[in-house]
Amino acid sequence: MRLLPLFVALAGCPKDSDTDTDTDTVVDTDDTDSPYAGNEGSLALLRTYENGELVHAEVVGIFTNEDQGFLNIAQCARNEETPCLRELPEPGFRVPYDPGDRFVPTSSFYQYVGLTVQYGPFEAAYIVDPDLSFYYADVTDEDPFEGPADIALGVQWGPFDAPDAVTVPPGLVVTEPRYEEDEPIRVFSDETAFRFEWEPSGAGQMYLIVRDADPLQQAWVYAVEDDGVLDFDVSTLGLLNNRNLAFQLTRWSYDELDVNGSRLAVQSTADATYYIRYIDVGLREPIQPPADSCDDPLIPRLENGRFYGELTGYADDYQEAACLQSFDAANGRDGVFSVDIPPRNELRIEYTQLGSNAAMYLYDSCDEDEQICVEGADLDVGTGGLEVIERFNPSDTEIESYILVLDADEPLSGGLYFLDVERTFIPEPGLADTCIEVLQSPNVQPGTYYQGDMIGYFDEQNPGVTGCTGSAVDGPDGMLPVLVPDNVTLEVTVSAPGGNPALYLLGQCNNVNTCIDGSDTVGSIETLVYQNTTGASQQLTLVVDTQDTVPAPFTLTIRLF
Numbered sequence: 001m002r003l004l005p006l007f008v009a010l011a012g013c014p015k016d017s018d019t020d021t022d023t024d025t026v027v028d029t030d031d032t033d034s035p036y037a038g039n040e041g042s043l044a045l046l047r048t049y050e051n052g053e054l055v056h057a058e059v060v061g062i063f064t065n066e067d068q069g070f071l072n073i074a075q076c077a078r079n080e081e082t083p084c085l086r087e088l089p090e091p092g093f094r095v096p097y098d099p100g101d102r103f104v105p106t107s108s109f110y111q112y113v114g115l116t117v118q119y120g121p122f123e124a125a126y127i128v129d130p131d132l133s134f135y136y137a138d139v140t141d142e143d144p145f146e147g148p149a150d151i152a153l154g155v156q157w158g159p160f161d162a163p164d165a166v167t168v169p170p171g172l173v174v175t176e177p178r179y180e181e182d183e184p185i186r187v188f189s190d191e192t193a194f195r196f197e198w199e200p201s202g203a204g205q206m207y208l209i210v211r212d213a214d215p216l217q218q219a220w221v222y223a224v225e226d227d228g229v230l231d232f233d234v235s236t237l238g239l240l241n242n243r244n245l246a247f248q249l250t251r252w253s254y255d256e257l258d259v260n261g262s263r264l265a266v267q268s269t270a271d272a273t274y275y276i277r278y279i280d281v282g283l284r285e286p287i288q289p290p291a292d293s294c295d296d297p298l299i300p301r302l303e304n305g306r307f308y309g310e311l312t313g314y315a316d317d318y319q320e321a322a323c324l325q326s327f328d329a330a331n332g333r334d335g336v337f338s339v340d341i342p343p344r345n346e347l348r349i350e351y352t353q354l355g356s357n358a359a360m361y362l363y364d365s366c367d368e369d370e371q372i373c374v375e376g377a378d379l380d381v382g383t384g385g386l387e388v389i390e391r392f393n394p395s396d397t398e399i400e401s402y403i404l405v406l407d408a409d410e411p412l413s414g415g416l417y418f419l420d421v422e423r424t425f426i427p428e429p430g431l432a433d434t435c436i437e438v439l440q441s442p443n444v445q446p447g448t449y450y451q452g453d454m455i456g457y458f459d460e461q462n463p464g465v466t467g468c469t470g471s472a473v474d475g476p477d478g479m480l481p482v483l484v485p486d487n488v489t490l491e492v493t494v495s496a497p498g499g500n501p502a503l504y505l506l507g508q509c510n511n512v513n514t515c516i517d518g519s520d521t522v523g524s525i526e527t528l529v530y531q532n533t534t535g536a537s538q539q540l541t542l543v544v545d546t547q548d549t550v551p552a553p554f555t556l557t558i559r560l561f
Helices: 073-078 435-439
Strands: 003-008 040-050 053-064 116-119 122-127 134-138 147-153 160-168 174-176 185-188 194-198 205-212 219-224 229-232 243-259 262-279 305-310 335-341 345-353 358-363 373-377 386-392 400-408 416-425 447-451 478-484 489-495 501-508 511-519 525-531 538-546 554-560
Touching: 040 073, 040 116, 040 147, 053 073, 053 116, 053 122, 073 134, 073 262, 147 262, 160 243, 160 262, 194 243, 205 229, 335 345, 345 358, 345 400, 358 386, 373 386, 435 478, 489 501, 501 525, 511 525, 538 554
Parallel strands: 040 262, 185 262
Antiparallel strands: 003 219, 040 053, 053 134, 116 122, 116 147, 122 134, 147 160, 174 194, 194 229, 205 219, 205 243, 243 262, 305 416, 335 400, 345 386, 345 416, 358 373, 358 400, 447 554, 478 538, 489 525, 489 554, 501 511, 501 538
């Protein structure tokens, strides 16, 4: 399917300052001359189709003494969401469209051309309105019409009768997509195309109008070959995330007739409109759907990656509260994955519900009698808020296995979600026990490290209460050589749940009096920040020390910036 682009850019919508409102002037029915130069009229047969079936059809006529130049004045006057075009685009060319050109009902005098106007087999009656006098007929229940059409009108413009003046193309039988209920169709940025399929006719011209749900925002018009298939890449529009759009596939015919020196535009349209929600998923890919509960025979295993998925239609099987930060039960829809953490790996899961407040948690088992929540995330950050679980497996040999429940915290909530999963191997820091070993070791690199125990390490260093830590650190310690370039900051954090660690930097490994910075406060987490402003690189020794006789396992994070 070849797509011929016609870009349409929308701007603001100023009103015409001319507010003439003489819409019901009595006219002489014997007047057969056009009293105004540039009189304009527009007749339109407008048909709306859903799933290939005609659901609404109407004949609309607008006659005015002010030439506003709209091809589809009857259609855009009746429906503000339809662009008012001043010319029909040719295949391969684009037509600019400015919503400031939108038809303004109070800017014209309206012309009376008889009690009715004839369009093919249909008669549209004259209707007087304070803002817009027009001709109208609802022809939904009449048989769809196609082929040659008579045009007849009279009085102020003079009697006019044109048998078989225009040709009405057949209706629009769109077979894909099928429109279901009133929910927008979701289109994701990783999908290559939004596909339309229809029955080609060989009559009329096909167009695709892509517009924002707000008619005063962006819109695009494309000329389309009437060959039955169109694959449209929505991502080429460069839209923002969660944008609501309307796609209108339409078959047009257009003719222009001279009526006693006045212009009469006659058109027929058959439209099928689809409302979509465009969602930018970034580099995510669709995830394998989760199991509905632990009762499902197959629970999919969660791998590393960036995903998007859907909980709509899932049941509310779990109402966990105890291990969540909010302590509020997660009462929304939920889905279940199995997830493993290899030895010495940290698992990080980021979860966002786009339409509700999210909650997630890890169970140690699917067995309801032994099911214990070991980790949960529910910060009550609201719709679209990020929830994060981080869990480390300290074993050198054993795999940890869990059940992950993706949940939402309100009844009937839980739909489209983003899920990012990452496992990161955490090595040991390679602590040296003596200064000789420090000299033989490579400089430690930025990163995260985990030390399970310090069995076999001795108390080699102790700055004392008058030193750079302000405390005596009598427990075992380990050392790392570190190179800090000039004008670079070193940041070190040690976290030892259940322990009391300390950090300090030595200019010379075997001399605690050369300590240039240290950190030892009460608690299990210490952070040391040191900036080298000496004008040259510094070769230093980083010491991880403790006041504990049996030091607790710790995580060490090193940054240079």
